[in-house]
Amino acid sequence: MKLISWNVNGIRACVKKGFLDYFNEVNADIFCIQESKLQKGQIELDLPHYEQYWNYAERKGYSGTAVFTKIKPLSVRYGFKKDEREPEGRIITLEFADFFLVNVYTPNSKRDLSRLGERLQWEDKLREYLMDLDRMKPVILCGDLNVAHKEIDLKNDRSNRGNSGFTDEERGKMSLILESGFVDSFRYVYPEKDESYTWWSYMSKVRERNIGWRIDYFILSSRMASDIREAEIHCNILGSDHCPVYLEMADDTDWEC
Secondary structure: OEEEEEEOOOHHHHHOOOHHHHHHHHOOOEEEEEOOOOOOOOOOOOOOOOEEEEEOOOOOOOOOEEEEEOOOOOEEEOOOOOOOOOOOOOEEEEEOOOOEEEEEEOOOOOOOOOOHHHHHHHHHHHHHHHHHHHOOOOEEEEEEOOOOOOHHHEOOHHHHOOOOOOOHHHHHHHHHHHHOOEEEHHHHHOOOOOOOOOEEOOOOOOOOOOOEEOOEEEEEEHHHHHHEEEEEEOOOOOOOOEOOEEEEEOOOOOOOO
């Protein structure tokens, strides 16, 4: 089973920059996007063999998530609770026979950290939600989680300490998720691999010099870890200030609760 997660920073703009070429080439079973930045009816993607599920933000041109899947889900949820819709379109949960897929675009704390308190409340809510799902069946969480967890996950860790996305509070919340029965798939496969980033500022020459952050993840229930076949960062794929992340899982698995 092949999965992709990509913050496209506006799907309409990304389509003009080669999104569909990459989509067709990678041929994922499940393809998740974040920051779609549109409303219903503003784009029609011709994706044969894929079911499409969109969660739009109430605010126009902002946030939003979507999942394109060859595997038809048993159910779909657009908030943390049944029949609840998250107003910024930041979460979609698909239930499959053997696992839950949770696609998330985590709120940014903002440069001045004015949204840090709200962000930490989101983190607590998300962790509780993941743990509740995990009691029923294993969970694959993916998306732009807006945090570099460890010093190895960004280029300039010393100068960024305390900045949005690298505060002790945000990093601590990521640690709590992992301590609650989950694994970071990329670090499970490549625990010491450095200079592996998924986001770069649009400032001049930053991406060319690979001055980046790893803030896009596939996080799995621990009992799924041994079935990870590969975890990759497709840093050569342009079209957004983020690049896609890739997860390949063994087929025909049996993840017991």
